[in-house]
Amino acid sequence: MVPTLTWTPEGVRFIDQTKLPLEESYVLATTYDQVADAITTMVVRGAPAIGVSAAYGVVLGALKTKAATAQEFAPEFERICARLAATRPTAVNLFWAIDRMKRLFAKLAGSGVPLVEIQQKLLAEANTIYDQDIASCRAMGAFGADLMPDEGGVLTHCNAGALASCGYGMALGVIRSAVERGKHLHVFVDETRPFLQGSRLTAWELMADSIPTTVICDNMAASLMRKGRIQGVVVGADRIAANGDTANKIGTYNVAILAREHGIPFYVAAPWSTIDLATATGDAIPIEERPAREVTHYAGKQVTPDGVGISNPAFDVTPARYITAIITERGVMRAPYTESLKEMELVS
Amino acid sequence: MVPTLTWTPEGVRFIDQTKLPLEESYVLATTYDQVADAITTMVVRGAPAIGVSAAYGVVLGALKTKAATAQEFAPEFERICARLAATRPTAVNLFWAIDRMKRLFAKLAGSGVPLVEIQQKLLAEANTIYDQDIASCRAMGAFGADLMPDEGGVLTHCNAGALASCGYGMALGVIRSAVERGKHLHVFVDETRPFLQGSRLTAWELMADSIPTTVICDNMAASLMRKGRIQGVVVGADRIAANGDTANKIGTYNVAILAREHGIPFYVAAPWSTIDLATATGDAIPIEERPAREVTHYAGKQVTPDGVGISNPAFDVTPARYITAIITERGVMRAPYTESLKEMELVS
Numbered sequence: 001m002v003p004t005l006t007w008t009p010e011g012v013r014f015i016d017q018t019k020l021p022l023e024e025s026y027v028l029a030t031t032y033d034q035v036a037d038a039i040t041t042m043v044v045r046g047a048p049a050i051g052v053s054a055a056y057g058v059v060l061g062a063l064k065t066k067a068a069t070a071q072e073f074a075p076e077f078e079r080i081c082a083r084l085a086a087t088r089p090t091a092v093n094l095f096w097a098i099d100r101m102k103r104l105f106a107k108l109a110g111s112g113v114p115l116v117e118i119q120q121k122l123l124a125e126a127n128t129i130y131d132q133d134i135a136s137c138r139a140m141g142a143f144g145a146d147l148m149p150d151e152g153g154v155l156t157h158c159n160a161g162a163l164a165s166c167g168y169g170m171a172l173g174v175i176r177s178a179v180e181r182g183k184h185l186h187v188f189v190d191e192t193r194p195f196l197q198g199s200r201l202t203a204w205e206l207m208a209d210s211i212p213t214t215v216i217c218d219n220m221a222a223s224l225m226r227k228g229r230i231q232g233v234v235v236g237a238d239r240i241a242a243n244g245d246t247a248n249k250i251g252t253y254n255v256a257i258l259a260r261e262h263g264i265p266f267y268v269a270a271p272w273s274t275i276d277l278a279t280a281t282g283d284a285i286p287i288e289e290r291p292a293r294e295v296t297h298y299a300g301k302q303v304t305p306d307g308v309g310i311s312n313p314a315f316d317v318t319p320a321r322y323i324t325a326i327i328t329e330r331g332v333m334r335a336p337y338t339e340s341l342k343e344m345e346l347v348s
Numbered sequence: 349m350v351p352t353l354t355w356t357p358e359g360v361r362f363i364d365q366t367k368l369p370l371e372e373s374y375v376l377a378t379t380y381d382q383v384a385d386a387i388t389t390m391v392v393r394g395a396p397a398i399g400v401s402a403a404y405g406v407v408l409g410a411l412k413t414k415a416a417t418a419q420e421f422a423p424e425f426e427r428i429c430a431r432l433a434a435t436r437p438t439a440v441n442l443f444w445a446i447d448r449m450k451r452l453f454a455k456l457a458g459s460g461v462p463l464v465e466i467q468q469k470l471l472a473e474a475n476t477i478y479d480q481d482i483a484s485c486r487a488m489g490a491f492g493a494d495l496m497p498d499e500g501g502v503l504t505h506c507n508a509g510a511l512a513s514c515g516y517g518m519a520l521g522v523i524r525s526a527v528e529r530g531k532h533l534h535v536f537v538d539e540t541r542p543f544l545q546g547s548r549l550t551a552w553e554l555m556a557d558s559i560p561t562t563v564i565c566d567n568m569a570a571s572l573m574r575k576g577r578i579q580g581v582v583v584g585a586d587r588i589a590a591n592g593d594t595a596n597k598i599g600t601y602n603v604a605i606l607a608r609e610h611g612i613p614f615y616v617a618a619p620w621s622t623i624d625l626a627t628a629t630g631d632a633i634p635i636e637e638r639p640a641r642e643v644t645h646y647a648g649k650q651v652t653p654d655g656v657g658i659s660n661p662a663f664d665v666t667p668a669r670y671i672t673a674i675i676t677e678r679g680v681m682r683a684p685y686t687e688s689l690k691e692m693e694l695v696s
Binding site: 021022157188190192193194196199203204214215218219220222223224226250251254258261295296299300301303305307308309310311313316317 | 664
């Protein structure tokens with residue numbers, strides 16, 4: 001199991017995803033501020049993983065407070081949550097996890113529970129979110145495996161794997177589960193510019209599991225599809241609106257269009273915490289713009305002329321009509337998503 | 349004018365396109381073998397530019413021979429042409445230029461012209477190909493400018509610019525010509541992995557001409573199209589089959605699909621020498637597979653895990669049905685291309 005993030009008595013230990021695959025090093029965040037920095041700088045990334053990280057960030061903030069009572073701590077708690085929520089805007093799992101911690105705190109503080117006990121309950125809650133994340137990935141994998149071809153090529157974009165979660169992964173969980181059932185899949189991995197989550201992280205994970213893997217540049221997918229090398233696409237998600245529109249890593253929308261053009265099914269695998277029924281459509285999902293340097297520099301070396309304009313949106317929105325099915329731990333949903341998401345919300 | 353390649357008394361002087369944009373350095377090829385190496389290693393690249401380079405390579409081979417007569421030189425001439433033709437398989441301009449030199453040599457040698465005179469006539473022929481290339485780009489630009497929007501965003505992929513030709517450029521010639529006519533274009537440049545011809549070369553050219561430029565990763569185009577930021581796409585070509593199917597830099601087919609999906613016109617600009625009426629459809633165009641290292645490494649630094657599979661086709665084929673128009677120095681052609689190409693062949 002890839003140790004994406006681990007709670008320790010000293011703080012949260014992250015595998016440094018900016019250094020993979022050549023260097024397997026770890027970063028220990030001992031304050032909530034350091035957790036926030038780890039999220040912003042993408043030491044840890046992936047919607048479910050940053051949600052769990054933020055929950056542990058809240059725990060660290062609570063454990064390190066100098067306040068003596070819950071009441072005294074309350075305004076500081078708000079600041080901690082606000083700092084963690086301000087790290088990245090698109091993945092809704094971040095806000096979902098922070099809200100869960102907030103609700104627990106409000107309930108306990110309102111019931112007069114002593115601060116020391118609240119601290120322990122917040123840690124237990126973060127641990128539960130962590131455990132549930134792994135369980136969700138396993139369930140998604142089981143549901144999604146049925147949808148994978150018995151043999152053939154499957155394309156994935158970015159990293160919706162163990163490194164984007166607490167283990168097993170979403171899109172890669174589906175692939176892992178299909179392979180465990182004896183399906184013969186060859187995974188084509190979009191390198192995923194500019195941060196190269198595909199060539200650096202997804203390829204590393206899949207090779208560790210001995211799953212046949214070929215890395216391609218993002219612009220090679222259509223050519224492979226036309227040659228009949230790809231039988232399915234499976235990706236993760238950062239936020240799914242009530243109508244099924246899905247925000248995911250920049251380039252996902254490109255892949256979805258190409259898949260439909262070639263008659264290839266396009267699947268999204270994400271935990272229920274990625275679904276944001278409060279957001280009506282993809283147009284309302286905020287899209288993070290990342291620093292230009294991610295595009296202008298490659299492995300520390302400048303590749304563009306000085307001063308050229310750069311666009312670096314970290315995500316795009318794939319309209320629901322391109323999505324063959326959405327795979328969650330509760331089951332598989334199909335269009336019309338406004339109905340299927342609402343129905344599935346009642347299941348739990 | 350960008351000095352892509354220049355004939356000098358010592359040989360062919362190339363701007364080293366592997367070093368741009370940060371370093372403007374030059375390579376002097378004094379033998380046909382060095383010209384062949386410059387083509388293979390992409391010191392010079394772009395379909396028209398490698399055609400002209402090969403013609404000058406033939407000249408260098410002819411000038412340096414120890415043969416005393418055309419008859420004695422003939423088998424060596426064949427070897428020179430074969431070496432230059434073996435550099436890269438996809439761009440037909442390479443074979444077109446070599447064939448043109450071959451036909452001239454056969455005619456002169458068959459007429460008993462002395463070798464020293466043949467050498468001078470081969471050089472004159474290469475110079476003519478060079479001059480015609482620039483004139484073609486200017487003519488393409490004039491025809492294509494009409495097709496550009498009066499204002500708005502235009503996307504281009506790879507570099508079909510002055511650096512891919514002897515000057516002015518094909519796709520970038522169309523853009524330059526439109527801007528010279530007062531059209532207000534903002535050019536979005538796909539960085540074009542893995543060799544980054546877009547972010548390194550096209551951005552450098554456009555900035556030198558003060559044309560507003562934004563570099564994007566290849567996977568960002570669909571998102572910009574959806575936001576209404578792109579009003580047209582113009583790209584170059586490495587080979588156009590008799591039915592209009594067009595081989596061009598890998599990723600062109602992706603862009604063509606995305607453009608059609610968003611109702612955006614998709615134009616190909618290429619000199620007539622890129623059109624290969626002897627090849628019926630795109631399926632018959634050979635596609636070069638480039639070294640894996642172009643994907644696994646950048647600036648000497650490895651970015652993928654050891655031993656991962658890599659696919660690195662240098663080109664893809666865009667079926668004719670995605671192409672709004674093909675712009676050549678003879679005029680603009682539209683579907684059905686089998687007819688329009690045949691008709692235009694009679695024009696000259």
